Amino acid sequence: MPFHVTVLYAGLNGLLVLVLAGAVMRQRARTGVLFDAGGQEELGRAQRVLGNWAEYVPLALILMGLLEAQRTSLYVLHALGIALVVGRVLHAWGLSRTSGRSFGRAAGIALTWVVMGVASVLAILTGLALI
Numbered sequence: 001m002p003f004h005v006t007v008l009y010a011g012l013n014g015l016l017v018l019v020l021a022g023a024v025m026r027q028r029a030r031t032g033v034l035f036d037a038g039g040q041e042e043l044g045r046a047q048r049v050l051g052n053w054a055e056y057v058p059l060a061l062i063l064m065g066l067l068e069a070q071r072t073s074l075y076v077l078h079a080l081g082i083a084l085v086v087g088r089v090l091h092a093w094g095l096s097r098t099s100g101r102s103f104g105r106a107a108g109i110a111l112t113w114v115v116m117g118v119a120s121v122l123a124i125l126t127g128l129a130l131i
Contacts, residue, residue: 005074006065009081013057016088020050023096045099049092056112060084063119070126080115087111 027043028034037044060080068077087108094104125131 003065003068005077005081006061006068009064009084010061012081012085013053013061013088016085016092017050017053017057020046020053020092024050041099045095049095052091052095053088056116057084057088060112060115060119063116063123067119067122067126072122072126076122080119083111084115087115 024043024046027040027046031038031040031043033040033043037047061084064077064080064084067080087110089108090104091108091112092104094102094106094108097104122131
């Protein structure tokens with residue numbers, strides 16, 4: 001069974017991670033720091049943006065793929081995928097601008113947690129054959 005919806009959002013997130021990794025590389029080139037953040041706040045933020053992406057997106061995409069394999073509604077899958085991409089973009093934008101509180105950071109993590117929560121509950125209910 002093809003995973004058209006999950007593949008779409010995996011591809012979009014693949015492009016996003018390249019942008020985020022590029023930001024880390026630009027900061028490394030600018031600061032000359034080749035390992036860790038070397039006390040450079042902007043480099044540290046860029047690393048956290050990339051790290052935060054890596055902490056959430058792979059599992060979210062796995063959950064989406066498993067739900068798609070179980071024939072979960074395409075509307076639900078697209079809602080999860082859109083929320084995931086928007087959440088990760090907002091988070092990256094917010095954290096890359098400031099290490100403090102920001103709308104982007106808060107909205108981004110909230111959207112990501114909603115995706116993770118909804119996808120996890122749907123996966124549990126599907127696994128228990130309750131939906």
